[in-house]
């Protein structure tokens with residue numbers, strides 16, 4: 548058990564469509580307690596029940612670690628959607644519809660009366676990497692998370708650029724349908740979902756491929772990389788195309804923002820150096836004048852980037 552002192556602490560919450568994840572951190576970004584707290588969002592519920600579960604989780608962590616509520620600087624919440632961060636309003640959260648139009652500060656304070664901040668969840672991850680991770684010492688950086696979609700955040704002059712949607716710039720005109728209503732957005736090709744969709748297509752066309760060794764509906768991103776690793780030609784083509792799509796978007800963003808650092812997070816980034824090397828080479832070829840001055844690296848905080856970033860939104 549932690550001793551009772553006058554140290555200050557910061558709650559970071561990742562409010563996802565599937566789970567609520569809560570972490571408590573000291574001012575140096577260290578986790579308090581053994582583990583983060585996690586419970587299901589049950590996203591179809593009324594928002595009041597969801598916010599109450601978040602507050603209950605926070606109280607549980609406080610009790611377990613013998614920390615008083617007066618020692619809490621505030622709660623930062625990563626919202627899966629568009630936010631008005633100044634007025635603490637949720638503008639649009641597609642996966643948790645009851646949150647739309649809700650003032651999170653007013654409503655959350657009914658359960659826990661501490662300062663409340665909100666931000667888009669992908670931006671929280673970028674803030675986390677900036678405060679304590681890979682982009683810590685960089686003034687201008689971009690961070691992306693490759694998952695179901697592509698989230699991410701752009702940091703210019705040490706500040707996050709609000710309200711960006713980094714996954715939704717079109718790289719294939721009239722391409723695959725995107726959840727945003729357009730076609731051919733970067734995330735439809737360069738997210739894990741995009742990789743899996745292409746792998747299924749290629750597997751069907753190439754019955755001899757080892758991609759067919761598991762049920763079509765069970766194909767997952769790491770499996771495609773593993774099959775490519777053992778020399779399967781079909782899987783290699785899928786990965787080569789994937790790297791091309793991923794690099795196309797990265798080159799676009801680097802051409803526009805000229806960041807010092809580009810951080811790649813999310814499950815696919817666990818492919819580590821072999822993937823990064825291919826991406827660097829491909830981006831180098833696509834970048835204006837082939838003059839790549841941006842370092843491309845893997846995320847340091849992994850899955851924790853979002854909750855750490857949320858906890859330090861105001862610092």
Ligand SMILES: [Zn+2]
Pocket residue numbers: 714715716725726727728729732
């Ligand atoms: Zn889109």
